[in-house]
Amino acid sequence: MLRRIFPFVLLLFFTTLACSLLEGPQRLVLPTPIPTAPPFSVEASDETVFDPVSDVVPGVDPEIQALVNSVSQQQLFGYVQTLENFQTRHSYSDTNHPTLGIGAARLWVYNEFIRVGNSRLQVEFDTFPMHFDTLAYEQQNVVATLPGTSGYPGVIILTAHYDSRTLNINDGQSFAPGADDNASGVAILLEVARLLSSRNWNQTIVFVAFAGEEQDTAGSRHFVANKMLDGWIIDAAINNDVVGGRPGIFQSIRVFAPGPDTSPLRQLTRYMDLVGGLYVPQFPMEVIDARDREGRYSDHFRFLDAGVAAVRLTESQEDVSRQHTAGDTWDTIDYSYLAQVAQLNLAIVANAIGAPPPPPQPIVAPMADPGAYILTWTPDPLADGYVISFRPVGSEEYAPFYFVSALQAGNVAITGLQPQMAYAVSLAALDDTGRIGLFSPEILVGP
Numbered sequence: 553m554l555r556r557i558f559p560f561v562l563l564l565f566f567t568t569l570a571c572s573l574l575e576g577p578q579r580l581v582l583p584t585p586i587p588t589a590p591p592f593s594v595e596a597s598d599e600t601v602f603d604p605v606s607d608v609v610p611g612v613d614p615e616i617q618a619l620v621n622s623v624s625q626q627q628l629f630g631y632v633q634t635l636e637n638f639q640t641r642h643s644y645s646d647t648n649h650p651t652l653g654i655g656a657a658r659l660w661v662y663n664e665f666i667r668v669g670n671s672r673l674q675v676e677f678d679t680f681p682m683h684f685d686t687l688a689y690e691q692q693n694v695v696a697t698l699p700g701t702s703g704y705p706g707v708i709i710l711t712a713h714y715d716s717r718t719l720n721i722n723d724g725q726s727f728a729p730g731a732d733d734n735a736s737g738v739a740i741l742l743e744v745a746r747l748l749s750s751r752n753w754n755q756t757i758v759f760v761a762f763a764g765e766e767q768d769t770a771g772s773r774h775f776v777a778n779k780m781l782d783g784w785i786i787d788a789a790i791n792n793d794v795v796g797g798r799p800g801i802f803q804s805i806r807v808f809a810p811g812p813d814t815s816p817l818r819q820l821t822r823y824m825d826l827v828g829g830l831y832v833p834q835f836p837m838e839v840i841d842a843r844d845r846e847g848r849y850s851d852h853f854r855f856l857d858a859g860v861a862a863v864r865l866t867e868s869q870e871d872v873s874r875q876h877t878a879g880d881t882w883d884t885i886d887y888s889y890l891a892q893v894a895q896l897n898l899a900i901v902a903n904a905i906g907a908p909p910p911p912p913q914p915i916v917a918p919m920a921d922p923g924a925y926i927l928t929w930t931p932d933p934l935a936d937g938y939v940i941s942f943r944p945v946g947s948e949e950y951a952p953f954y955f956v957s958a959l960q961a962g963n964v965a966i967t968g969l970q971p972q973m974a975y976a977v978s979l980a981a982l983d984d985t986g987r988i989g990l991f992s993p994e995i996l997v998g999p
Contacts, residue, residue: 600926600963600964601960602964602965603954603967604957606937606957608936608955608958608982609937609955609982609986610826611985612830612986613906613986614985615751616898616903619747619748620832620902622747623895625888628739628743629882631735631739631743632731632736634660635657635660635730635731635735635738636730636881638654638656638657639727639729640654640716640724641653642654642728642766643689643691643717643764644722644724647690654691654715658714658761661714661761662677662694665742665745668746669698672699673749673759674697676694676695678771678775678778682764682767682770691764691771695759695760695775696745696760697756698748698753698759700756701752701753702755702908702909702934704755705785706756707755707758708755708756708758708786708787708790709757709786709788709790710741710757710758710897711789712761712762713737713738713793714734714763715766715767716733716734716735717766721767727878729880729882730880731796731881731882734765734793734794735796735882736796736885737793738761739894740792740890741792744759745759748898748901753905754905754906757905762851765851768849769850772855773854776860786860787861788861788990789855789861789862790863790865790897791855791863792865792897793850793851793864793865793866794866795865796885796886797867798884798886798889801868802869803835804835804837804838805835805836806838806866807824807840808840808844808845808864810841810842817856819978819991819993820863821839822949823904823980823988823991824837824900825837828896828899832892832896835892852864865893865897867893903987906987907981907982908932908934908935908989909932910980910981910989910991911929911938911992913978913993914928914929914977915929918997919967921967923970924966924969925977926963926965927965927966927979928962928964929979930962935982936958937955937981938955938956938979939954939979939988940954940964940977940978940979941953941976941979941991942975942977943975943978943994945974945998946974971998974999975997976994977994977995977996978994979992980992
């Protein structure tokens with residue numbers, strides 16, 4: 553009996569020792585703020601799975617692929633044209649006219665979320681004041697929430713701003729159609745919300761059409777500050793701004809996300825690229841190592857400032873001569889291009905909210921043999937398997953994954969790695985359809 557119990561006692565001893573070292577004074581002298589595996593060796597117990605192989609791997613889920621294929625150019629066209637028909641959506645335009653100005657525009661966006669939401673979307677106004685000269689203008693973000701079913705508290709946020717402007721930032725009267733900037737982004741919110749609202753999902757997604765973006769991101773400043781004070785856990789935010797495209801431009805999307813490669817932000821872009829490659833392989837991402845274009849900004853800034861992994865999606869080539877002018881009209885947009893941006897958004901967020909939630913950071917410790925590590929974590933009952941990533945530090949690409957089934961998960965040894973290589977280790981959960989969730993925060997191991 554003692555011989556059978558001893559390995560479990562030994563594993564409990566070393567797991568407790570690992571936790572105490574991670575919390576002890578040694579973390580204070582690390583040269584990087586990213587947590588690093590403790591400097592000791594762990595021998596595997598009889599229950600450890602060595603170099604697992606599993607048939608539960610990331611793949612194309614037929615249900616999500618069907619939704620991706622259902623993205624409608626006609627719907628996108630209708631959304632963009634309707635928003636342009638309000639003539640201007642400037643923050644200082646009319647708020648009481650039934651068919652013109654920002655007041656009519658935000659009411660239409662609100663009602664459209666209700667219409668496409670299949671009685672699942674919870675739609676509300678998020679009101680805040682804006683001041684110009686001696687006047688106070690009441691502005692409203694439009695927030696639509698599709699609740700998840702798992703009880704996991706983290707949310708995914710998909711955003712775009714619905715206001716527009718002319719070259720004169722304070723001109724609330726002139727024609728400001730804002731088709732590409734940014735009816736195109738709002739069209740994506742509505743189309744993705746329409747399709748996702750036809751199903752139940754594990755995790756909550758929140759769609760936000762921001763007001764006041766053109767006035768130094770007033771709407772997102774208010775929203776992010778309030779939600780962080782309310783204790784929201786935001787796993788990721790994806791902001792669509794100027795995504796309509798034009799005929800003849802590169803069929804790709806720019807994703808603005810500053811480094812380093814070990815940041816949670818770059819962890820998000822790698823995930824987006826992985827999922828996009830599965831569902832929309834003909835429409836690749838180009839990751840730009842910057843918060844935004846030089847001298848420009850958008851609503852993702854406010855999430856980044858709050859420590860949230862947030863990216864901006866923008867068309868591959870902009871026509872800046874049309875932006876903030878009467879020339880930014882519905883007929884200059886390429887709706888085939890816009891549909892691909894919508895498909896990319898949908899595939900990414902559907903996997904994130906449809907798969908099991910992101911797992912916690914695993915405990916990772918070196919074993920006696922060089923290039924061997926043991927990972928321990930608590931498996932999620934929703935997970936059918938896990939992806940284990942040992943990404944070489946400095947690389948923006950995932951190395952070949954290790955796959956482990958749910959029955960093998962929780963205590964895994966990986967061997968045969970390069971002893972002199974520094975790795976960033978993370979996990980993502982899988983379900984039996986191939987959906988892959990967001991990855992855990994990375995932990996550094998190696999020299």
